[in-house]
Amino acid sequence: QVQLVQSGAEVKQPGASVKVSCKASGYTFRGYGISWVRQAPGQGLEWMGWISGYNGNTNSVEKFQGRVAMTIDTSASTAYLALGSLRRDDTAVYYCARSLAEAGPKSYLDYWGQGALVIVSS
Amino acid sequence: DIQMTQSPSSLSASVGDTVTITCRASQSIGDYLHWYHQKPGKAPKLLIYEASILQSGVPSRFSGSGYGTDFTLTISSLQPEDFGTYYCQQSYNTPFFGQGTRVGIK
Numbered sequence: 001q002v003q004l005v006q007s008g009a010e011v012k013q014p015g016a017s018v019k020v021s022c023k024a025s026g027y028t029f030r031g032y033g034i035s036w037v038r039q040a041p042g043q044g045l046e047w048m049g050w051i052s053g054y055n056g057n058t059n060s061v062e063k064f065q066g067r068v069a070m071t072i073d074t075s076a077s078t079a080y081l082a083l084g085s086l087r088r089d090d091t092a093v094y095y096c097a098r099s100l101a102e103a104g105p106k107s108y109l110d111y112w113g114q115g116a117l118v119i120v121s122s
Numbered sequence: 123d124i125q126m127t128q129s130p131s132s133l134s135a136s137v138g139d140t141v142t143i144t145c146r147a148s149q150s151i152g153d154y155l156h157w158y159h160q161k162p163g164k165a166p167k168l169l170i171y172e173a174s175i176l177q178s179g180v181p182s183r184f185s186g187s188g189y190g191t192d193f194t195l196t197i198s199s200l201q202p203e204d205f206g207t208y209y210c211q212q213s214y215n216t217p218f219f220g221q222g223t224r225v226g227i228k
Binding site: 109 | 156158165168171216222
């Protein structure tokens, strides 16, 4: 069965960086993309960006450009989200989710990871 | 960006009721509209994609309709496990979620 398993919770200081992993199993990693969605405490869902599992092409929301890096390791069927220059309002649960390959970033998200809590606090 | 507005923002209903949630796009998005259900502390789960197609394994009491700017999610015969928050999402261009509709069980 399709599974996305994410890394654990992290506590970071303002200005630091964090890297969240998302290991996929149960499907052909290169045949789909991975989107990243975050959810601040008590808030709604915010789409951050997408990476192709085939060639590593990326697309991200303008507000994160310059601070975010999405990468993949196809040999490990794993996607990574790195977010730098962390601020307190980056405190959120970060989800990875599978998206259709042919749709690129413009896709529904059919399987989700369990989420990784990132707390930014001094 | 295409904004998505859900209504109501919250509701309470009894087991067995029919519940309707609406989602309006700020411009036409065709049928690039999807619905998710999220329980507290859990990841969202895809219910319906492309406005009306039921995701595999989702109970048939869930249905979706609409095209263009106005969309509806209907839950017929609400069950206790249906509480939580429902989100719509457009994928016509940069994906964007509605603000959510919280469904409570009376």
